[in-house]
Amino acid sequence: MPCVKVTAGVVIDFDGRARTLLDALEQQKLTVNFQCREGYCGACRCKLLSGAVSYINEPLAFVRKGEFLPCCSTPDTDIEIEIP
Amino acid sequence: MAYTTFNRQINDQMKEPMFFGNPVNVSRYDQQKYGIFEKLIEKQLSFFWRPEEVDVSKDRIDYQNLPEHEKHIFISNLKYQTLLDSVQGRSPNVAFLPIVSLPELETWIETWAFSETIHSRSYTHIVRNISAEPHKVFDDIMLNERILERADDVTRYYDALIDGINLYQRCGEGTHTINGQSHSISLYELKRRLYLCVMSVNVLEAIRFYVSFACSFAFAERELMEGNAKIIRLIARDEALHLTGTQHMLNIMAAGDDDPDMAKIAKECEEEAYAIFRKAAEQEKDWAEYLFKDGSMIGLNKDILCQYVEYITNSRMQAIGMKAIFSTTQNPIPWINTWLVSDNVQVAPQEAEISSYLVGQIDNEVDGGDFGDFDL
Ligand code: FES
């Protein structure tokens, strides 16, 4: 069960109750910007400081190095992220 | 080099740059230099919708009951959006098709511009419904100074690029005397105009629509003008995709593998790019002031809207690797996300049914009884 560390100090267990990382963050009442929730708008971009994620479907939005889209991804390993 | 609609030169399309290589000959998608554009095309096609599918008939009564200052907000935004989509429905085609060199990008540009024509047609659908004199609304666009001011900045970069392409494709690089006037053009200068044009389109689609989107959804939060809000949601969904398209183009240009000149130009134009964003944000704030000149609307006022402009400008800039220019870091109207979300994932609060989103379904079940409580 990968664990998600958010720079604000919150640690979340990604335990299968959330479909995506965005859902998991929202369940913890963290505010993440979003629009499409399916990987084509890029509004949910966050920084991936360590670890790896995989995409449920390959996103269309441009993802820069060191960033990821929580709306359409799940963690592969423990990850550390920063919400802008 | 003159444009030709079917370039006879046998070329390897996989080695062409996005722009200013050989004109495209065979429209083929079996091989793609940038598969992302094909994916954008497929997504855009899957979004296809027709304005007539959205029932706006209840909006007529809502509109008649709006106080004058809210009517002004609603109709001014519609006029501004009409201007923006008039430009977007034609300009990507006119400006980019003569210089594009990849079939998947060429088809993306056409698909993109086509979807803008749907937006334009949807404004007529909305205006016809709320006004007995739709011509007055549209006629005013060409007379309204606040809108014309904006038209200037929205079209300037397109027009400069188109003008340069005309000269270059007719006469080639160099200084040419045409009708007694001297004009110079170089390929490098054209590429610079292209970069700035794509940047300004990015700003148009990333920022300029959103003040108006916010107002539409603020009405809908009060269960007013909900037909309009449904249409705006469909437009916003398309716009998010268009934005992704231009962000990809800008990022490919800046990376330089596609055309090393473009990477150089991206660096040289950095300051100008910041200026384009800054000016658009300022203009949108002025627009918010104009909208609310006679009074605010419930849930939105000038200050909130200006903060939203700053917030969205920052996030759009960061998306293409620029630095934020405003100190606002929080979205002052987080409820807007619920309205902007894709319909198949989550339904906005007041939306009991969204059948009209489905292609081919017509949702026109309003009869006289539904209006029983209203006095016209
Ligand atoms: S919300 Fe659109 S890409 Fe994540």
Ligand SMILES: [Fe+2]
């Ligand atoms: Fe549009």
Ligand SMILES: [Fe+2]
């Ligand atoms: Fe658009």
